[in-house]
Amino acid sequence: MNQSGVASPLPDAETLRKAIANFPIVIFHQDRDLRYEWIFNSAMGFRPEDVIGRTDSDLLEDAEDARNLETLKRKVLETGVARRQQVRIGRGKLTRYYDLVINPSVDAAGNIDGLSCAAIDVTDRHETETALYDAEERLRLAVDSARIGTWHYDVATDTLFWSDRCREIFGVASDAPVTYERFLEMLHPDDRERTRSEAEAAFAGENGGLYAGEYRIVRPDGAICWVIARGRAFFDEAGRPLRFIGTVFDITERKLNELALTEAVRLRDETLAIVSHDLRTPLASIVLAMNLLLMDEDREEKQEHIDIALGSARKMESLIRDLLDVARIGAGHFSIEPVVQPASVLLAEAATMARPLATDRHLALEYAAEGLGDVLADRDQIQRVFMNLVANAVKFTPPGGTISIGARQVDSAVEFTVSDTGEGIDAALLPRVFDAWAQGAAGRRFGAGLGLAIVKGIVEAHGGTVAIESARGRGTTVRFRLPGAVTSPPAAASTTDR
Amino acid sequence: MEPEPPRVLIVDDEPSLRALVAKVVERLKAGVTLAADGGEALRMLAHEGPFDVILLDLMMPRVNGFTVLNEFKKKAPEGVRCVIVMSAIGRPIRASDSEVVCAVVEKPFDIARLQAAVADCIAAHDDADNGHGNVSNAEE
Numbered sequence: 001m002n003q004s005g006v007a008s009p010l011p012d013a014e015t016l017r018k019a020i021a022n023f024p025i026v027i028f029h030q031d032r033d034l035r036y037e038w039i040f041n042s043a044m045g046f047r048p049e050d051v052i053g054r055t056d057s058d059l060l061e062d063a064e065d066a067r068n069l070e071t072l073k074r075k076v077l078e079t080g081v082a083r084r085q086q087v088r089i090g091r092g093k094l095t096r097y098y099d100l101v102i103n104p105s106v107d108a109a110g111n112i113d114g115l116s117c118a119a120i121d122v123t124d125r126h127e128t129e130t131a132l133y134d135a136e137e138r139l140r141l142a143v144d145s146a147r148i149g150t151w152h153y154d155v156a157t158d159t160l161f162w163s164d165r166c167r168e169i170f171g172v173a174s175d176a177p178v179t180y181e182r183f184l185e186m187l188h189p190d191d192r193e194r195t196r197s198e199a200e201a202a203f204a205g206e207n208g209g210l211y212a213g214e215y216r217i218v219r220p221d222g223a224i225c226w227v228i229a230r231g232r233a234f235f236d237e238a239g240r241p242l243r244f245i246g247t248v249f250d251i252t253e254r255k256l257n258e259l260a261l262t263e264a265v266r267l268r269d270e271t272l273a274i275v276s277h278d279l280r281t282p283l284a285s286i287v288l289a290m291n292l293l294l295m296d297e298d299r300e301e302k303q304e305h306i307d308i309a310l311g312s313a314r315k316m317e318s319l320i321r322d323l324l325d326v327a328r329i330g331a332g333h334f335s336i337e338p339v340v341q342p343a344s345v346l347l348a349e350a351a352t353m354a355r356p357l358a359t360d361r362h363l364a365l366e367y368a369a370e371g372l373g374d375v376l377a378d379r380d381q382i383q384r385v386f387m388n389l390v391a392n393a394v395k396f397t398p399p400g401g402t403i404s405i406g407a408r409q410v411d412s413a414v415e416f417t418v419s420d421t422g423e424g425i426d427a428a429l430l431p432r433v434f435d436a437w438a439q440g441a442a443g444r445r446f447g448a449g450l451g452l453a454i455v456k457g458i459v460e461a462h463g464g465t466v467a468i469e470s471a472r473g474r475g476t477t478v479r480f481r482l483p484g485a486v487t488s489p490p491a492a493a494s495t496t497d498r
Numbered sequence: 499m500e501p502e503p504p505r506v507l508i509v510d511d512e513p514s515l516r517a518l519v520a521k522v523v524e525r526l527k528a529g530v531t532l533a534a535d536g537g538e539a540l541r542m543l544a545h546e547g548p549f550d551v552i553l554l555d556l557m558m559p560r561v562n563g564f565t566v567l568n569e570f571k572k573k574a575p576e577g578v579r580c581v582i583v584m585s586a587i588g589r590p591i592r593a594s595d596s597e598v599v600c601a602v603v604e605k606p607f608d609i610a611r612l613q614a615a616v617a618d619c620i621a622a623h624d625d626a627d628n629g630h631g632n633v634s635n636a637e638e
Contacts, residue, residue, distance in 0.1 A: 273587065277557060280586035281512050284605035288518040291609040308514045395559045398537070423560065 024121040026098070029105065031114045034073055043121065044091050062090045069100075073115055076102045080112055086122065097126040143247070151231075153180060153244040169227060169250050171219035188216035188224065202233050203241050209233035211246060226255035278319055282312035322450045326436045329457030336378035336461045340485040343372035343414040346379065347407050350386035350416075354405060357390055362399035368406045374485035375414050381458045382482070388451035389418035389478050396476070397422030412484030413464070419477035425470040433468055455480070504528045504550040504620050509539040509566065510584065511558040519553060519584070522609050526616055536561030540569055551600075551619050552581045571598050580623065582615050 011019070020027070021041060028039035028051075036051045051059060056073075060066040069087060076083055082103045089096050098119040105116040143150060149166025153159070160178045167174055170186055184192055195215045202211035211231035216224050231246025289309040296302045328334040351367040358365040386405070393403045401421040408415055425433060436453035452468075459466045459480045470476035506528045510516040513534070520530045531546060533539040535558045543549070552570070556563035563583065570581065579600040586605040600619040603611055 277586040280605045281515065284584075284586070284607065285512065285515045285518055287606040287608055288515070288522065288612075292518065292521060295609075305518075308518065312514060398560065 026119045026121075028117050028119075029114060030073065030117065032077060032112070034070055034115075037114065044089060044094060044096055046091075060089065060091070065089055072100075073102055073117075076104050076115060077112055080104045086126070087119075095123075096121055097123045147250065149248040149250075151246055151248065155241050155243060166248055169225060169248055170217055171221060171223070171225075186217055186219075188218050191215035199231070199244075202231060203244060205233070205235060205239060205241075209235065209241075211244075214251075224252075225250060226252045275319070275323065279316055282315040282319075285309070285312040322454055325457065326450050326453055329453065329461075330436070334457050334461050336381050336458065338376045338378050338462060340374050340376055341379065343375045343407055343416075343482070344369050346375070346377060346382050346386075347372070347405065347416065349379075349383060350390070350418075351405050353383065353387060354390040354403060357394050358403050361394050361397070363394065363397055364402040366402055366404040366406075368404075372407055372409055372414055373412070375482040376485050377462060377482050378458075381461075385455050385458050385480065386416075386418065388455050392451055392478075393418055393420035393422065393476070396420065396424075401475075410481065413481045414484065415479055415481045417477055417479045419475060421475045424472045424474050424476055425468075426472055430468065430470060434466070452478075505531065505548075506551045506553065506616065507531045507533060507539065507542055507547075507549040508553045509533040509536065509558070509563070510553075510555040511535050512555070515555075519612065522612050523553070523616060526613060528616070528620075535559060536563060536566040539566050543570065543573075550580060550623060551616055553584055553616070554581050555584050557587060567595050567598065571595070580619060582619060 010016075017040070023041075024043070026039065026041050026043050028042075029037040031037055034055045035053055036055075039046075039048050039051050042048055042051060046059065056066040056069045057063070060069075065088060072083060072085060072087070075081075082101065084099070084101045087098050087100045089098060099122045100119045101117060103116045104112045105114045107113040142148075143163075144165070147165060149169045150163040151166050152161040154161070158179065160180055160183060162170070162172070162178055164174060167176075170178075170183075172178060172186075184196055187195055192215075195213055198213045199211055201207070202209050209232050211229070211233070214226070214228045216226055219225055227248050228251050229246060229248045231244055233244045234242050236242055286309045289305040289312070293302060293305045293309075296305060325334060347367070347369045351365065355365050390403065390405070397403065397420045404417070404419045406417050408417075434452050434456040436450055455478070456466050459482070462482050464480055464482045466478065466480040468476065468478050504526075506523045508516055508519050508523065508530060509532075510519065511534055516532055516534070520532060523530050528551070531542055531549070533542050537560055539552070539554070540561065543552075554563050554566060567581065567583075579596075579598055581599045583599055583602045584605060584607070585602055600622065601615045603615050
């Protein structure tokens, strides 16, 4: 204060009293029994004449306030060590906070004869601090409930601090040390350099030090996690970065939904292309047949072209029916009308239908059935199942091959099989063959790819199951089981709800 | 002396369309050979070629039209573009296919369009044979 070494003149007591009276400070003296001896600038409506000769216990309504104060003060009397502490004083509805300094007062003989105290009203500061604490607490709650991870990078120590949630997102143990380089290593290789340059741009003060990015994390277990990160770098007066703070938010679920949506749109577009292709082909036959019909003079030729046009129209109709059925199966609205009938009859009908298709393609047809019981089946729909399976077998089996149709009794159920000696299906495609629109490799597709989806829909509507076995170059076998007639019909005779 | 009738190979997996296209081409006084997929087409090309025009469907089971195009590009004499692609999937022909593809007719096409494409293709070869034009640049 008085660094010049020159003693400044002290004001007289009255000047000092006037000066201090303008400050929110209470000055008082207490004896060894903690009775107030004098008080200056008393506050909270206490008048000096009420206070003098009394103790805190006499004066304060709240016994706890008084006990706290007296405990503190006794400690100073006992130890002779001054203390400074924030205390609360309540009176009526009024509560004030004071920064209280308690000094031991010493008599001429060096004995502690009382306390010399000053109390500054810090209620405003206390309220500000409390509000700040509440705000931080609310923020922490929001961050926690929003599952936001927070991070803080300190330049001076080159240390990265991660919140528990942040560590959870990155899949890092709570005690594992993390550095900026380690963080970059955890990013997906395709996102690493971009993220590094984005973060370093913010660190170089670009865009006001603000950082906003999106990247993938490869967790230690190999799982990919999409994250959006926001951050801000803080700088000293010279523009040097001091620290970088921010948040990370796991958006994996949203990303996966977006990807699924993109895939669904792609599939829809592909489907439209396939459907349009498959409708154009019979349409081409109809157009040419009609053109020729106009030129035909021969009655037999006319009839042939009319038949081709009608046949092509029926193919278009059948494709449209398949499309609608796939939509119904997908929505769980596909219904059948099952009745009890011999499995052998269904099989014989299937063979009759398959024979000309096989013969046309120079394929042998093997057919075997014996000792079969009754099944509960919608005859037309089961013929459609056979039709689709035989059509696939014929399409993908080169001339000279064999198509086999058979069945066997498995407990009360009957298992039907359609197999071929054709080109088979790649192992990678096999799990998807019952999905609508699943197809062979691009350019190899044939038909809308609805056949097996409809087979599955029909069989499952019967309460049955379907399975496929195939390997490239080793032919394909499809097996489907229908429940025997002794079991109760499937509830509501419709596909399972989805 | 009557000139040899042009020889046309028709490749389509759809039997009715194959038969109808054959009838249209026969009306042009051309000889017709049929193939039900790409594999048959390649066998026909190997054993019964050469053909003046190949009418080729793209989407076929087993061996598709794209494979036939690739095989044909390897073997076709340079500067001879005798493939007419019959497509139900728009115009998926790559630039590299243009060395063998003379035209693309989109399904559904009518008789006039198909006959014009076949006639143009045959005429282009005749011009080339007579030294009146460079076939490979005829349509650029």
